[in-house]
Amino acid sequence: MDTVSLSCNNCGAALTLPESARFVTCSYCKTQLEVKREGGAAFTEIREAVANIERDVADLKHDSRVRALRDELASIDSDWDDRRTALMEKSKDGYVVPTEGGAIFLFALSIVLPVGIVVASGGPAHMILLSIAIFLGMGGFGLYYRERARRYEAAYASYRARRDDAESELAVAQSGSKKASRRASQDEDDS
Numbered sequence: 001m002d003t004v005s006l007s008c009n010n011c012g013a014a015l016t017l018p019e020s021a022r023f024v025t026c027s028y029c030k031t032q033l034e035v036k037r038e039g040g041a042a043f044t045e046i047r048e049a050v051a052n053i054e055r056d057v058a059d060l061k062h063d064s065r066v067r068a069l070r071d072e073l074a075s076i077d078s079d080w081d082d083r084r085t086a087l088m089e090k091s092k093d094g095y096v097v098p099t100e101g102g103a104i105f106l107f108a109l110s111i112v113l114p115v116g117i118v119v120a121s122g123g124p125a126h127m128i129l130l131s132i133a134i135f136l137g138m139g140g141f142g143l144y145y146r147e148r149a150r151r152y153e154a155a156y157a158s159y160r161a162r163r164d165d166a167e168s169e170l171a172v173a174q175s176g177s178k179k180a181s182r183r184a185s186q187d188e189d190d191s
């Protein structure tokens, strides 16, 4: 069998092992070693170091996944911030969210106001015409307002759904990286 002479990466002792060997335990210091081959050269590396490097790489991958998901969450939020301004109703108090309740209030007003005018004025023809105009105008605005409320609701619901998805993916990724670290430290304890 072909053998190869290497030195222990921990204590420097000379080791002779089969050329095909991938792992070896140093007969002097008992360190577990991995045989590495790069180009024509072969050398040993302490297995603990190998495990650490592997864990670091796994953690880095998880970290960048977590970072990417956090970025996604932030961009979902900022998209929504832009979107909602366009969907809100501009009033003298600034932007307000259009609601179905507001639409119902407008519908009620579009009936109560004309009826009140007719009753209070005794019902001359021009007042009846004015009342009809008010009913149609306010009712129409109520319909428009209700449409705005529904569009806002729908957009908000889809924003929430996107955000919840991203949030649960982030939670999975975060618990995943904890698990990976735990697993790696267990491996160390075992060896």
Ligand SMILES: [Zn+2]
Pocket: 008, 009, 010, 011, 012, 013, 026, 027, 028, 029, 030, 031
């Ligand atoms: Zn050794």
